[in-house]
Amino acid sequence: MASDERPAWAERLRNERRKRWWSQNDMASELEKAADKRIRATLPARSSIIRRIRDYEAGTHQPRDPYRLLYCRVFAIDEAELYGDGPVQNGRTPNDVLRDLLRETEPLSPIPNRAGSRLGIGNVKDLSARVHSLRLADDVLAGGDLIQPAFRELDSAVRIYRTSTYTQDVGRRLLTTIGEFAQIAGWIASDAGQHEQAARTYRLGISAAHEAGDGTLESNLIGSLAYQISNVGDVHEGIALARAALDAAGPDAPARARALAWDRLAWAHARAGEAQSAMRALGEAETALSQYAAEEEPGYLYWVDAGELQVMEARAYTELRRxxxxxxxxxxxxxxxxxxxxxxxxxxxxxxxxxxxxxxxxxxxxxxxxxxxxxxxxxxxxxxxxxxxxxxxxxxxxxxxxxxxxxxxxxxx
Incomplete structure (x- = not known):
């Protein structure tokens, strides 16, 4: 059924799920969690709930109780609004996209009255060296080989942040390091085919980067999620995320960070078959990279160069059948x-x-x-x-x- 033939309530159910970057399996899990003990006992197996979700979003069947009620609980939307015939609002600004991402991620917070070791800048530098070693390993090893050590490193960094004591500046740098660990761990999980795990990890990193006030890292993480969704999910969601990544970087971000954000937007447009938009974004990426002049920048941008932009241009042309x-x-x-x-x-x-x-x-x-x-x-x-x-x-x-x-x-x- 085409989008314009799908009932407004079905389009709304699908859009609300996608706004949260949930798979249909995630949606089933959220419905189960929203059910009280009595309702939960009546729910069928997860696979059956997923089939229902698929039917609801296709508009072939409208939810009845308890699903009608559970959807309202999960989305925190009134029944009349969720199932009404009013127009569906699809347009979202980059700020809307970022807000949705942050809303669906539990913020990192230190454990109250923690009594762990006192950390200094030297400890943060050691962690930063470990995350860069992981990036270099990813250059020559695949996701299936690295996923376990990557997530051990990420979990360790989060545990250190939550249990140790440190100054405000060290805490902010720790959050940045966690965001960097999350980016490479998410990338590795995606390469290993663990896309839901990767998406959760990217969201954790986005939250950490946002709390640290690091827009460049936040852009890289949102762009990484955009790239994954463009490849294995809804291409239009990928475009929305890629635009949010570009917005998070801003005009004052390092040249290679801006080039990377434009590159990912180009790929999202290519995946959607939008040739002119893809070519325009590729041109912007090239312009951004031309402004690079050995400026101070994060270490994770080391691989962004003219060769990588050329690869993306070639891939975009291939995707567009040129x-x-x-x-x-x-x-x-x-x-x-x-x-x-x-x-x-x-x-x-x-x-x-x-x-x-x-x-x-x-x-x-x-x-x-x-x-x-x-x-x-x-x-x-x-x-x-x-x-x-x-x-x-x-x-x-x-x-x-x-x-x-x-x-x-x-x-x-």
């Missing part, structure tokens, strides 16, 4: 890419394989895909696994080509 522009860009990047970064190399090869298939070059696409499959065989990354499926599907129409057929048969597709 292979004649994508192929030269990807070929140039891959000719000088660090081969120790196996996951990224495999991902970039996957985009090139798709672009070559779109350019009606199936033999070359098959050769590129074969290299991608070989590289990613032992990489514990959900992203590379998903890209394999995309590449195989794009090659399938060329199965009559011997090189393609041999590759597809060998890969069990």
């Amino acid at each position: 292979p004649l522009r994508a192929v030269p860009l990807l070929t140039d990047v891959l000719a000088r890419y660090d081969s120790t970064h196996t996951r990224e190399l495999a991902l970039y090869l996957s985009w090139l394989a798709v672009a070559l298939a779109d350019a009606n070059e199936p033999e070359e696409a098959a050769r590129t895909a074969a290299r991608m499959f070989d590289l990613s065989a032992d990489v514990a990354s959900d992203r590379t696994a998903q890209r394999k499926h995309v590449v195989r599907a794009r090659l399938e129409p060329y199965r009559d080509v011997p090189e393609v057929r041999q590759l597809l048969d060998a890969s069990g597709f």
